Amino acid sequence: MGGHGSGRYAAGLEKGKETVEQYTHFNINFLAPFLKKGKKLHLKAEMKSNPISKLIVDPNEMYIELEYKKDQEVIYLDKTPCHFGGYRYWFLCQCGKRVGKLYHGQLGFACRSCYDLNYVSQQYAKTDCSYFIWRMYRIANKVDPEFNKQGLNTNFPIFKPKYMHYKTYRKLLHKFELYRFKGERVWIKGCSLIVNRRF
Ligand SMILES: [Zn+2]
Numbered sequence: 001m002g003g004h005g006s007g008r009y010a011a012g013l014e015k016g017k018e019t020v021e022q023y024t025h026f027n028i029n030f031l032a033p034f035l036k037k038g039k040k041l042h043l044k045a046e047m048k049s050n051p052i053s054k055l056i057v058d059p060n061e062m063y064i065e066l067e068y069k070k071d072q073e074v075i076y077l078d079k080t081p082c083h084f085g086g087y088r089y090w091f092l093c094q095c096g097k098r099v100g101k102l103y104h105g106q107l108g109f110a111c112r113s114c115y116d117l118n119y120v121s122q123q124y125a126k127t128d129c130s131y132f133i134w135r136m137y138r139i140a141n142k143v144d145p146e147f148n149k150q151g152l153n154t155n156f157p158i159f160k161p162k163y164m165h166y167k168t169y170r171k172l173l174h175k176f177e178l179y180r181f182k183g184e185r186v187w188i189k190g191c192s193l194i195v196n197r198r199f
Pocket residue numbers: 093094095096097110111112113114
């Protein structure tokens with residue numbers, strides 16, 4: 001086989017050349033034709049070497065589900081009307097930004113500015129509970145943009161914004177709880193180390 005669009009970076013994934021583009025990225029242009037047709041896409045990689053092993057696109061629910069390097073990801077989509085009719089589609093990054101490209105790294109799929117900023121985040125180790133708190137805040141900020149201004153808060157916002165699907169809200173809540181659980185585990189482990197040292 002071989003040729004353009006097949007092999008390792010098939011299914012919309014591209015490997016870039018410049019700095020941020022060293023990350024493998026996923027372009028909305030790959031999905032746009034399916035979204036425009038309102039077509040449900042259920043793609044299982046035909047080739048073992050393909051890094052995306054699952055891709056589900058449901059234009060009615062405005063999200064995609066994919067599996068990449070054993071990471072299961074749900075990516076939300078958004079659309080804005082075009083001047084000449086129809087819609088333009090976007091990925092909705094974890095930070096709430098509408099973007100055309102997502103990069104894959106430590107945060108999973110996230111936008112360029114997330115990874116630019118997150119040379120800082122990459123310094124967090126997953127053995128550090130602030131890493132999990134930081135991820136919880138990013139998720140909660142999608143529901144309540146004021147969340148990170150309320151001081152240390154580990155409770156998910158109880159009010160769902162009107163524009164958000166209930167399903168989306170539930171998924172964010174679930175993700176938030178998962179990070180809280182992981183963070184607490186790391187925190188307790190850290191405490192037990194201190195306790196053991198002192199007594
Ligand atoms: Zn982002």
